[in-house]
Amino acid sequence: MNFASDNWAGAAAPIARMLAEQSGNFVPAYGEAEIDRQVSQRFCELFERDVAVLTVPTGTAANSLALALAMKPGGIALAHAESHIIADECGAAEFMMGGGGRVQAIGGADGKIAAEALAGHLKRFDPPFLHHGRAVALSLTQATEAGTVYTTGEIAALAAQARLLGLAVHMDGARFANALAHLSVSAADMTWRAGVDMLSFGATKNGCWCAEALILFDPALREAAEYLRKRSGHLFSKARFVSLQLAAYLDGGLWLDLARHANAMADRLRDGVSASDKARLAWKSQANEVFIIIDRPTEGRLRTAGAMFYDWHRPHWLSAAPADDEIICRLVTSFATTPQEVDRFVELIG
């Protein structure tokens, strides 16, 4: 019953197998090998257009490189107050943007930025006022840290607003596959067709060891991105070890299968919790993260039985606070979660 995080799981078997099988031979380093080109090509097909693909070690690296690419003198990026970029990356975005780059927090229910809230923040930069700096990027998280998913319409509306002031639009897709599987739309529809310029494509949480890629829908940004990646120490020498993972990941739709499984396990959890009167959903999530409210005795029972999960803080949008003896818990499912684990957990809640 491990619901601590999807990054506690290891590698899905086809990923591990690919690495084992391809560990020999000499191939060019630094992303110049045939497998690296193949993976780039595979992404072009997936996104139905020419894209630049830069593999990087971590989602944090992908996110912060993206914002760094959008950086201009005086630049400020905008993101949801609960976004990973703001809340859980120790300031990596500001670090990589450099030049005093700042990420400004926008509140919003269910971990999503509302169109009006974005408008309110943009007003501060329009007309331009030197002392305020200038907005250069909007970052959206899909699926959000609250386990919710923006519709393509919501993404398009936010991106259109951002575009009016010349902001670049970035999508933090640490759980891209889970969102895509939930919406059942194409990868192109959920990204560039909705106005997204740059995507952090996360694969680590969904079955790889270490496979993250920054996808640039404007390949003209590639040159700058490559310098940034190298200069920040994020260019692998034996880059094929990431490409091999991604090749296996994308092959035959494995990635969506893994995500669908994780989502289904989360649905099963949501259903179980909703049916119980000892627990309730803190809010309605959609992808592979489930947030529930339980009381302390229930928590104790679960932990004693070996369930792993994190206590969670009360987010700013949650008006109905948990009672004094209640806590919010985050439960994350993954490709490796089993129905048995879920059922046992629900059973323990009672």
Place this chain on the structure above:
Amino acid sequence: MNFASDNWAGAAAPIARMLAEQSGNFVPAYGEAEIDRQVSQRFCELFERDVAVLTVPTGTAANSLALALAMKPGGIALAHAESHIIADECGAAEFMMGGGGRVQAIGGADGKIAAEALAGHLKRFDPPFLHHGRAVALSLTQATEAGTVYTTGEIAALAAQARLLGLAVHMDGARFANALAHLSVSAADMTWRAGVDMLSFGATKNGCWCAEALILFDPALREAAEYLRKRSGHLFSKARFVSLQLAAYLDGGLWLDLARHANAMADRLRDGVSASDKARLAWKSQANEVFIIIDRPTEGRLRTAGAMFYDWHRPHWLSAAPADDEIICRLVTSFATTPQEVDRFVELIG
């Protein structure tokens, strides 16, 4: 006959096997798993003292995090003009140091910093003069980019000079194992006992997929290092995939066996070249890099036969320039180089 670089090789079999075998199960992310602790412990034994171990994605990350840890307002680091930090990391050291940190180049024969040259550079900072900035770190490369190896005495002498002005001493050990195997001393003797404070311990070039570690001989630096690593996007979530590689690498002395093999292949190359009158050593190297001078027809013959290697620039210390129709080539051997490849190469030279 692939002598392009040791990072063109894949993963040694025991490394790949370890990853394949341990790809299942849930374990804590971000370096908090049992295997992460075991590897740290293994490094403490190797270095015969308490050390802080931070795994990172690349040698560039390790090097630049080390210099960042030594950074102070006004700080300047010193390194050999041909060091990877200065010549081949696209400015990563300056990027990570931040605050205007600069790496200043010191020349020196055979890729090594001479004690007098260091003294000359340090004079500029002693007594302190605001407008010059202040020296905060000395970085030594072991083995050097020229394939040479500092003796422990040379390291100790340089470190002692640096210490007088309060500089931290960093060792770029991208080819640490090759240097150690060549010198046949202990890891402790080649590092902290000689005055080294921080080590970039490279394992990728010597048989791992991706396994680099920053070793801090003063564990009090760990806290700052962890914030820097996270903030710069270099903290792996599924960190065990690096630890597993390192566990296999260090187990039973595999790492030194791999390095000894690479060095022996380089010795075989050096011997072959020395015996030929169609080629000569550009200078005398000691570890797994060999620099030779050949004429264009010989180069053509080698390349036609499928030999892979890089042309090399003439380093500043090389007073005897190659003739007009000659070139300098760099040949790198690795754990995967075979005696047959070497012999065939030598035979082709004629």
Place this chain on the structure above:
Amino acid sequence: MNFASDNWAGAAAPIARMLAEQSGNFVPAYGEAEIDRQVSQRFCELFERDVAVLTVPTGTAANSLALALAMKPGGIALAHAESHIIADECGAAEFMMGGGGRVQAIGGADGKIAAEALAGHLKRFDPPFLHHGRAVALSLTQATEAGTVYTTGEIAALAAQARLLGLAVHMDGARFANALAHLSVSAADMTWRAGVDMLSFGATKNGCWCAEALILFDPALREAAEYLRKRSGHLFSKARFVSLQLAAYLDGGLWLDLARHANAMADRLRDGVSASDKARLAWKSQANEVFIIIDRPTEGRLRTAGAMFYDWHRPHWLSAAPADDEIICRLVTSFATTPQEVDRFVELIG
């Protein structure tokens, strides 16, 4: 009737005179002249202890250098949401802190940080959690951007909280003299005796051309501060031109006289507005900034008559919003404001 800002005024006569009289002779550059030493000594007397004094070109430079001095890897500074550092310096704090430093906004009525709000923010960093970064500095503005003034007790309480987690405490004293004149306490009581470590001592707004100083109550920080100031381009060569201004400013209590005058003019404005039924105070300020709510016709009347002032945004703490046809205006008085201007303005309100 110029209430636009205190930085629209020029230089007070004794300041201008001092510069004119001392424009000849050769004296050492870069702050090494006798006059520079005298001014430092004068500050030591004023603060009743040894302090390090670094003159800088702007208040923004002083503020951001202070935060940069407090910076550590992973560092985050805390300041009021309406502070100049966050709202009006274009991100200078983050720029100078470097290394991904971030200034996090704390809300609070009347432009002041409340003790409970600070406690709430600090909880996020205690116990330390790598992914959150670590808090390294608290910045208080005295007088605040809302024209209010912290009591020495309030400062001491906030500083004590910050100290518990090891934060440095900075005071943005762009209007230090106005606050001090209002409280009628000693400079020492309002700063280091209340727990302040670093002070941006502003003199430009209160009668100088260009005279700002970073005051360090721990002179051991001087060395780092000097490197930072030089490296960021803020060390004047003909530094005496600032010292001369400060000498005249501090001489015979001129600075407090100028501030008392500005405050008295603000009091006169507040009294006038309070007595009118065509305008009201938006909130109760205390130093030389006055925030009033008037309707559009009144505004038109004032502007037509030549009154200069800025429209102001509705701050987050203001629950009673202005009516639809009303606006908030900021009125700033200075050493150069005359009672006649104030009276005429009040008369125009009606």
Place this chain on the structure above:
Amino acid sequence: MNFASDNWAGAAAPIARMLAEQSGNFVPAYGEAEIDRQVSQRFCELFERDVAVLTVPTGTAANSLALALAMKPGGIALAHAESHIIADECGAAEFMMGGGGRVQAIGGADGKIAAEALAGHLKRFDPPFLHHGRAVALSLTQATEAGTVYTTGEIAALAAQARLLGLAVHMDGARFANALAHLSVSAADMTWRAGVDMLSFGATKNGCWCAEALILFDPALREAAEYLRKRSGHLFSKARFVSLQLAAYLDGGLWLDLARHANAMADRLRDGVSASDKARLAWKSQANEVFIIIDRPTEGRLRTAGAMFYDWHRPHWLSAAPADDEIICRLVTSFATTPQEVDRFVELIG
């Protein structure tokens, strides 16, 4: 007999007078006043084209902002090894460039970059090679730190080379007036007509208190420059105090008169030294810096008599080293130097 530096002098009388006369009244802050516009206009006339003018506190600020404007991901700037940017600004260029920007040193006789030396350095970036970074700017110092002056032809040749690889060309004009007065060409000919994109226009050393301006020959860079200036704390609030100095400085050709005087005093020194057999010129300079070689007894005699000047290091190009008992001295003349001082100094040499 003060030859220590031109920044030891105070302000020329017309500059000081202008400040004293214009210290009253309210005018818009932050460079929005009428006088600020007039000075910009004056520069457009001087340079015979539309230029963007940004006043800044120091020459270091102007230089480093210029390089920051040229910065791109992976960027490296090139400058002479003895340039102020590399040798005497404590790393300010790297600080302001941010993002790991580096300034790479090019040697060259008499403080000037030779065309072949530049070509040699540029080869490293052409064709582009990720691991080397990319060259983004060339900075030339006019007059150089060695007191020499590039001809307009030399500037044009270097700029043309730089332009081929897309580098921006910056001129550090801390002693712009001295160079211009020496060459007797137009300001346009010595800058943009020769291929210069950005100029640090220094006035402080030549008779102002504090007046430096960054001149952008491509006004499209203004927006970025303004954000950078503000964010780095270099935007004055009472900006008119700089504009007033510049207005007086440029008025009626005062600036060139001051520079011609300083140059004439340097010529007088050079002549005196050349005629003596107790001293000799270390090399032939042209503007207001003179470098001489004297023996220790002569030095003692001069210092005893109250002469002020700095010992100087032996620059890398000086093949004929001073004898063991000799030293190199730097003598700087300024608008405030008198013929009597010069003559007395020469007389003391004997």
